Amino acid sequence: MSYFFSIPILALAAVLNATVMAELRLGGGAPDLVFLLVVCWALLSDLQGALVWAAVGGVMQDLLSVAPLGASSLGLVFVVFAVDSLFAPDDRVSLVVPPVVAVAGTVLYHVVLLLVLRVFGEIAVPVGQGLFYVTLPTMIYNTLLILPMLRVMAVIYRGLQPQRPRVE
Amino acid sequence: MLRGNRVFTFSMTIIIVTLLIYFSAQGALGPFEDVVSVPLNFVQGVIGGATQSVSGFIDDVSNFRKLEQRNKDLEEALAVYQAELAELREKGQDFDRLAALLNYDRLGPEDRQYVTCDVIGTDTTGFVRAIQIDCGRRDGVGLLDPVVTELGLVGRVTKLSAAGAEVLMVTDPTSSINARLQSTREDGRVVGQLAGDLVMTNIAVDADVIEGDLVVTNGLGQTLPADLVVGRVLSVALAESELYQEARVRSLVDFGRLEIVQVIINFEPVDLSVFEDQEAANGR
Numbered sequence: 001m002s003y004f005f006s007i008p009i010l011a012l013a014a015v016l017n018a019t020v021m022a023e024l025r026l027g028g029g030a031p032d033l034v035f036l037l038v039v040c041w042a043l044l045s046d047l048q049g050a051l052v053w054a055a056v057g058g059v060m061q062d063l064l065s066v067a068p069l070g071a072s073s074l075g076l077v078f079v080v081f082a083v084d085s086l087f088a089p090d091d092r093v094s095l096v097v098p099p100v101v102a103v104a105g106t107v108l109y110h111v112v113l114l115l116v117l118r119v120f121g122e123i124a125v126p127v128g129q130g131l132f133y134v135t136l137p138t139m140i141y142n143t144l145l146i147l148p149m150l151r152v153m154a155v156i157y158r159g160l161q162p163q164r165p166r167v168e
Numbered sequence: 169m170l171r172g173n174r175v176f177t178f179s180m181t182i183i184i185v186t187l188l189i190y191f192s193a194q195g196a197l198g199p200f201e202d203v204v205s206v207p208l209n210f211v212q213g214v215i216g217g218a219t220q221s222v223s224g225f226i227d228d229v230s231n232f233r234k235l236e237q238r239n240k241d242l243e244e245a246l247a248v249y250q251a252e253l254a255e256l257r258e259k260g261q262d263f264d265r266l267a268a269l270l271n272y273d274r275l276g277p278e279d280r281q282y283v284t285c286d287v288i289g290t291d292t293t294g295f296v297r298a299i300q301i302d303c304g305r306r307d308g309v310g311l312l313d314p315v316v317t318e319l320g321l322v323g324r325v326t327k328l329s330a331a332g333a334e335v336l337m338v339t340d341p342t343s344s345i346n347a348r349l350q351s352t353r354e355d356g357r358v359v360g361q362l363a364g365d366l367v368m369t370n371i372a373v374d375a376d377v378i379e380g381d382l383v384v385t386n387g388l389g390q391t392l393p394a395d396l397v398v399g400r401v402l403s404v405a406l407a408e409s410e411l412y413q414e415a416r417v418r419s420l421v422d423f424g425r426l427e428i429v430q431v432i433i434n435f436e437p438v439d440l441s442v443f444e445d446q447e448a449a450n451g452r
Contacts, residue, residue: 015208018289018300019216023223025424028294028362047174051181058185062192063208065291066298066327066334069197070188077185081178113293120193123342125295129362134294 005160006041006053013037014060028130029137031145032106034061035076039105039146040153042080043092050080067113068120075112079105093150102146106139107131202329209288209332213302216288220427227425277395281434282316283307287426288332297340297360298323299426304331307431312391314432319420320397321345321385322429333431338398339364339423347398348386352376355386358398358417364424366399366417373412377404383417390437 013033021030034057042050058073065072083092083101091097114130117123191197228235266272285303303309305328315322315335323343327334336343339360347358347368354375356368368383381401387394399419407414 011208012211014292015212015215015289017292018212019219022290023219028297028364030294032294034292048177051177055181055185059188060208061292063201063205064212064289064300065293066296066336067293068189069192069201070185072293073185074182074189077178077181084174110295114295116189117293117295120189123296125341126362129341130295133362138294 003049003052003056006056010034010037010053010057010060013057014064017061018064024141026137026141027132028134029139029141031141032138034058034072035079035106035109036102036142036145036149037153038076039079039083039098039101040150041157042083043087043098043101043150044154044157047080047084050084051077054080066121066123067117071113071116071121072109074116075109078112079109082108093154095147098146098150099143102142103139106142107135110135110138205329206331209300209302209329212300213286213288217286220287224427279434280393280432282430283309283433284428284430285309285333286428291334295362297337297343297362297364297423298326299335299337299429301333301335301429301431302331303431304329304333306330308433309333309431310433312437314392314396314435315429316396316432317421317426317429320399321392321419322421322423322426324392325431335429337423338419339366345392345398346386346388347383349375349377349401350382350384351378352381355388356412356415358383366419368401368415368417369407369412371404371413371415373406373410375413377401377413377415379403383415393432393435 017030017033021033024030038050038053038057041053045053054076055073058071058076059069061067061072062069079101083105087097087101110131114125114127117125188197192201283303285301285307287299288302289300291298291300299322301315309325309328311325311328313325315324321338323335323337323340325333326336337360338345338358341360341362343360345358346355348355349368349371352375354371354377356371358366358368360366371377379401383398383401385392385394385396385398397420399417402416402418404413404415406412
């Protein structure tokens with residue numbers, strides 16, 4: 001269920017990234033809704049579900065960019081796997097882990113994206129400039145937004161879980 | 169999930185995504201991207217239009233006082249430019265007469281065919297300075313077509329679907345344009361910066377570079393038509409290598425507030441590689 005649900009929500013997030021979020025640009029960075037949704041899902045769900053969200057979210061993102069299809073997916077897949085490997089499920093929804101994931105995850109995601117753009121897209125963005133003008137402001141926005149976003153996603157996540165029959 | 173299973177799932181996802189990137193980079197997924205882009209472009213157009221209206225209204229309200237002063241300045245400037253325009257029209261007519269006498273044929277501004285498009289979004293990666301427009305192949309737009317506004321060059325079409333296109337802007341770090349300083353006719357290359365500025369490099373060391381001079385495309389390399397306005401020179405300095413000069417250029421276009429652009433659809437670059445092939449054949 002959550003797999004099918006991911007398609008419209010991530011498509012809408014990608015469109016909002018390209019339109020509304022672009023108005024909030026600080027330097028070259030803006031809040032990245034697709035990244036936030038995928039990371040929140042990784043913090044709440046199991047690895048398999050989060051990987052699907054990462055792949056779908058990346059594809060939606062790349063459909064609205066010059067990057068080859070899958071470039072963003074690759075970065076998001078690495079972030080999701082790192083979250084799953086480094087943090088125990090009970091620690092993930094604390095007040096500390098989500099901001100740490102937002103900071104480190106944004107950097108990891110952007111480094112992978114820069115690498116893919118260079119290798120497959122033949123777009124050689126200067127790494128230093130890219131990290132300073134794009135990654136840093138995006139990281140700040142993502143860190144500020146991850147906790148409220150996680151609360152919203154937790155409600156949606158609980159709503160999508162199959163109801164267990166009550167034992168009277 | 170068991171550790172072995174997790175690593176297997178992760179590895180399989182990486183392989184699938186890498187294959188996706190490879191095939192997309194090769195252009196094999198073009199038809200799929202075309203089909204999926206249509207509804208996305210539609211939603212993007214609706215949300216983008218609404219966002220720009222709201223953003224424009226907020227800007228107008230916050231800049232109301234500044235706009236009054238600016239209006240006054242522009243009225244004064246207009247009076248000066250009207251006199252200059254009359255003089256230039258005379259010269260333009262002389263040029264047309266002489267060009268007709270010499271049978272000199274070129275694609276002038278009046279010969280260009282434009283398609284007007286709405287800007288519906290910006291590139292989502294952040295690392296690429298690009299915009300999305302709501303005109304595509306069915307509107308006659310082609311790959312690498314120049315995109316302009318009334319204030320000058322915006323960029324070139326780099327990705328195309330039936331209903332939309334992505335335009336790589338001149339401010340992108342990978343963008344490089346052959347350009348010329350209008351008054352001194354010195355050639356150089358304008359490259360974009362991630363910070364949003366433009367830098368004109370490869371200007372000869374002894375060249376005279378005037379601050380405020382207009383930078384226009386020179387048509388060399390046949391990637392863009394000649395005489396499209398790129399920007400104005402802000403400052404000039406010797407490059408670090410001291411082999412050439414570099415000028416900071418400010419475009420007249422506000423790339424952060426683009427709403428409507430025009431695509432030149434009848435610019436047909438001459439394929440210069442034909443001459444290279446001929447040279448190679450003659451040398452054999």
